Amino acid sequence: MPKLIIDDIAVEAAEGVSVLEAAKSVGITIPHFCWHPALGRAGACRVCAVKLLDGPVKGIQMSCMLPAQEGMVVSTTDPEAVALRRQVIEWLMINHPHDCPVCDEGGECQLQDFTIACGHGTRRFVGPKRTHVNQELGPYISHEMNRCIQCYRCVRFYQEYAGGSDFGVMGSAGKVYYGRFESGQLESPFSGNLVDICPTGVFTDKTARFRARYWDYDMAPSVCPGCSVGCNITPVARYRELLKIVARRNDMVNGWFICDRGRFAPKGVNAPSRPRTSLVDGVKTGREEAMDALLRRLGEVAELYGEGSIAVVGSTRLSQEGATLLPLLAESISAGALSYGLSAAESRASSGAISMLTLENGASIADVENADCIAIYESDLREEGPMLLLAVRQAWRRGAPVLLVGENSPLEQVRGVGIEAVQLHYMEEAPLAIFERPVVIAGMRHGDPRVMAVLDRSGARVACLFPGPNGHGAALLCAEHGGIPLEEALAKGKVKGLVAVEADIPAELLAGVPFVASLDWRETAAVQAASVVIPTAAWVECDGTYVNFEGRAQRFSRVMKPGLPIKELDPACHPPRIHQGDPPGGDILPSWQVMIEMIRLAGEKVPDGPFSGSWANLTSLDPEGEGEVIRGRCRRDS
Amino acid sequence: MSNAPAENATAEENAPEEVIDLAAANQVIDQYLTLPGNLMPVLQGIQEEYGYVPKPAINLVAERLNVYPSQIYGVLTFYAQFHLKPRGRFIIRVCVGTACHVQGAPRIVDTFFEKLGIGHAETTPDLRYTFEKVACLGACGMAPLAMVNDDTFGKMTVQKVDEIVAEYNQRPMK
Numbered sequence: 001m002p003k004l005i006i007d008d009i010a011v012e013a014a015e016g017v018s019v020l021e022a023a024k025s026v027g028i029t030i031p032h033f034c035w036h037p038a039l040g041r042a043g044a045c046r047v048c049a050v051k052l053l054d055g056p057v058k059g060i061q062m063s064c065m066l067p068a069q070e071g072m073v074v075s076t077t078d079p080e081a082v083a084l085r086r087q088v089i090e091w092l093m094i095n096h097p098h099d100c101p102v103c104d105e106g107g108e109c110q111l112q113d114f115t116i117a118c119g120h121g122t123r124r125f126v127g128p129k130r131t132h133v134n135q136e137l138g139p140y141i142s143h144e145m146n147r148c149i150q151c152y153r154c155v156r157f158y159q160e161y162a163g164g165s166d167f168g169v170m171g172s173a174g175k176v177y178y179g180r181f182e183s184g185q186l187e188s189p190f191s192g193n194l195v196d197i198c199p200t201g202v203f204t205d206k207t208a209r210f211r212a213r214y215w216d217y218d219m220a221p222s223v224c225p226g227c228s229v230g231c232n233i234t235p236v237a238r239y240r241e242l243l244k245i246v247a248r249r250n251d252m253v254n255g256w257f258i259c260d261r262g263r264f265a266p267k268g269v270n271a272p273s274r275p276r277t278s279l280v281d282g283v284k285t286g287r288e289e290a291m292d293a294l295l296r297r298l299g300e301v302a303e304l305y306g307e308g309s310i311a312v313v314g315s316t317r318l319s320q321e322g323a324t325l326l327p328l329l330a331e332s333i334s335a336g337a338l339s340y341g342l343s344a345a346e347s348r349a350s351s352g353a354i355s356m357l358t359l360e361n362g363a364s365i366a367d368v369e370n371a372d373c374i375a376i377y378e379s380d381l382r383e384e385g386p387m388l389l390l391a392v393r394q395a396w397r398r399g400a401p402v403l404l405v406g407e408n409s410p411l412e413q414v415r416g417v418g419i420e421a422v423q424l425h426y427m428e429e430a431p432l433a434i435f436e437r438p439v440v441i442a443g444m445r446h447g448d449p450r451v452m453a454v455l456d457r458s459g460a461r462v463a464c465l466f467p468g469p470n471g472h473g474a475a476l477l478c479a480e481h482g483g484i485p486l487e488e489a490l491a492k493g494k495v496k497g498l499v500a501v502e503a504d505i506p507a508e509l510l511a512g513v514p515f516v517a518s519l520d521w522r523e524t525a526a527v528q529a530a531s532v533v534i535p536t537a538a539w540v541e542c543d544g545t546y547v548n549f550e551g552r553a554q555r556f557s558r559v560m561k562p563g564l565p566i567k568e569l570d571p572a573c574h575p576p577r578i579h580q581g582d583p584p585g586g587d588i589l590p591s592w593q594v595m596i597e598m599i600r601l602a603g604e605k606v607p608d609g610p611f612s613g614s615w616a617n618l619t620s621l622d623p624e625g626e627g628e629v630i631r632g633r634c635r636r637d638s
Numbered sequence: 639m640s641n642a643p644a645e646n647a648t649a650e651e652n653a654p655e656e657v658i659d660l661a662a663a664n665q666v667i668d669q670y671l672t673l674p675g676n677l678m679p680v681l682q683g684i685q686e687e688y689g690y691v692p693k694p695a696i697n698l699v700a701e702r703l704n705v706y707p708s709q710i711y712g713v714l715t716f717y718a719q720f721h722l723k724p725r726g727r728f729i730i731r732v733c734v735g736t737a738c739h740v741q742g743a744p745r746i747v748d749t750f751f752e753k754l755g756i757g758h759a760e761t762t763p764d765l766r767y768t769f770e771k772v773a774c775l776g777a778c779g780m781a782p783l784a785m786v787n788d789d790t791f792g793k794m795t796v797q798k799v800d801e802i803v804a805e806y807n808q809r810p811m812k
Binding site for chain 2: 159164165166167168169170171172177180181418
């Protein structure tokens with residue numbers, strides 16, 4: 001632990017960190033472009049210069065390249081260092097087009113910040129600027145090479161960190177060019193991170209181009225609903241329209257990056273066909289009337305067909321709040337069957353997984369990155385958890401062998417991140433015992449639940465990829481409340497009344513059910529088949545909790561108010577003549593609040609909030625924290 | 639989840655893949671396969687064989703040396719010595735350095751452009767000529783100066799351009 005002095009502040013730096021990081025730890029930001037916490041340093045931009053007044057090294061040094069050492073006296077404000085930084089930034093800006101007004105990065109641009117921070121305010125060079133021809137990089141990413149300052153972050157991320165083979169650096173000297181050799185879509189499944197990692201506007205999000213400035217954004221800490229990995233994200237909205245998604249740092253989950261699937265997935269939240277008002281037999285009504293009709297008709301169904309003819313179905317995309325209330329709702333309407341929308345195979349796999357996982361043997365993404373051997377069991381990570389593939393690559397870069405086990409683990413998945421793997425047929429063939437920190441990533445779609453016993457004995461840490469963003473939470477509640485698979489709940493024709501809460505039920509299973517009610521924000525088959533529809537708030541429109549694959553409960557916050565996006569409003573109704581408290585189409589509650597209302601209307605005792613009893617500890621989750629690991633509560637022998 | 643190909647690809651991207659015989663490239667790679675740091679000699683050898691570095695050969699080198707194609711493109715575009723497009727049988731170089739410029743090199747260059755129908759660093763469609771302006775050929779006493787492959791032509795005039803082109807039009811392509 002070297003002790004040094006930076007700007008008269010005594011700093012005790014961690015072993016092996018650079019002067020730049022040591023300064024950061026006490027709140028001194030030294031301008032930097034090529035250095036990035038996830039990528040390390042390159043010494044390419046020369047803008048982090050500091051002066052060392054005393055100690056083992058003296059004079060002007062690049063603080064990102066210089067390890068913090070005992071006895072160093074560092075000045076970031078020495079006139080010599082300040083002058084150098086000012087000259088370097090002026091030089092970096094010589095070819096920059098100064099097109100901030102039409103650049104999407106403007107307002108959230110590191111180059112803007114550090115240009116000002118380094119004291120370069122007036123352009124002196126009057127000669128012509130070098131220009132480049134931009135490339136067409138596909139539908140997601142815009143390319144504007146003239147803005148480049150040659151920090152090499154993009155190519156270091158793309159080639160080294162993510163293993164992409166189609167993007168690189170070309171040319172030399174004044175003609176250095178970052179791109180593909182010819183126009184074409186970027187192939188890496190992590191290409192969207194170029195947008196986040198570029199310190200200026202060379203790569204920007206094409207899907208949200210020219211839509212809003214940083215200070216206009218509605219933002220909040222959130223969690224990606226794309227898969228069970230639960231990457232931390234910041235959705236960006238404006239005027240009640242979700243514009244784009246950027247990665248949010250959480251070292252315990254996704255680190256700094258997210259996958260393209262999470263970032264660029266079609267934004268169903270903005271879909272015009274989304275249910276926005278309560279419907280009874282296709283007629284718009286208020287929410288109270290719709291709930292009344294729902295309960296009345298369920299009563300009729302129960303009277304006509306007897307006890308046990310009603311089923312309540314949730315899903316793995318229902319937040320943990322909704323999922324914990326689902327059994328209470330089922331009880332209040334005397335439902336005979338409760339399902340979390342899992343298929344029979346998923347149900348078997350999930351219950352096998354939760355009864356095997358403990359606090360000790362579950363693997364987080366950090367465990368995957370630090371593993372010395374990784375087995376991917378019956379899973380295509382491109383579908384089930386792309387970010388794990390990036391973690392697998394980091395372990396592979398440190399020398400861990402990668403084993404693909406079973407016929408549903410295609411070799412193509414690891415080619416996308418530029419790593420080599422060995423294919424095996426059976427889990428028993430994997431020599432996990434000879435490694436110190438082996439990790440198994442087990443898929444749930446095709447996996448054999450019996451293999452869980454093998455994994456339990458193997459001594460390896462296990463990451464089980466549950467279906468859906470709250471698959472782990474749903475599986476825990478399934479075990480607690482006796483949830484049954486979807487087919488079992490609906491297939492036999494016994495169910496005559498169905499309440500689908502944010503559930504994705506195939507149309508053929510709905511065909512034989514006379515009365516369907518749906519609480520949802522997506523236009524699912526259940527919404528189309530339902531006689532009573534009550535809209536619910538989408539994940540960006542309410543607070544909620546997802547439990548990710550490792551059993552980490554993470555809170556997400558409301559990003560924007562529910563309501564019709566401004567661009568979908570009828571222009572004839574503008575300006576509005578009647579004062580409304582809520583935006584049009586904004587009378588929408590989160591699903592768990594709708595469920596509480598229904599329990600109240602059904603005459604049952606209403607719980608105080610979504611979490612009670614053994615779940616009460618989730619009430620105080622911090623959306624900006626690391627989340628809380630709750631796995632292992634259902635292990636059979638504990 | 640590899641991203642799907644772009645829908646509106648340009649005509650150039652839809653152009654058919656270049657077809658070349660890769661046997662010679664394979665031979666070059668065989669020769670250097672075990673040498674550490676073999677990328678440069680392999681690319682130089684391939685350029686010697688084909689006169690330029692063809693795209694299929696780049697993919698072959700990437701495959702056999704286990705290097706990303708993007709990294710090979712990085713090397714190829716870094717050095718001025720590599721060419722990614724076919725070059726002519728005769729490389730015409732006209733000096734536009736200071737001495738030659740004063741002696742009227744721009745008119746020589748323009749006359750070549752007119753005669754050959756190509757510009758700087760371009761190749762005629764029949765692959766007979768590639769034309770390049772260069773900064774200095776080191777023979778300022780003979781300004782203005784032109785070179786065709788290894789033959790030097792000093793004290794150039796517009797008339798001599800006609801003669802040179804007429805003469806090299808007669809030369810065999812192999």
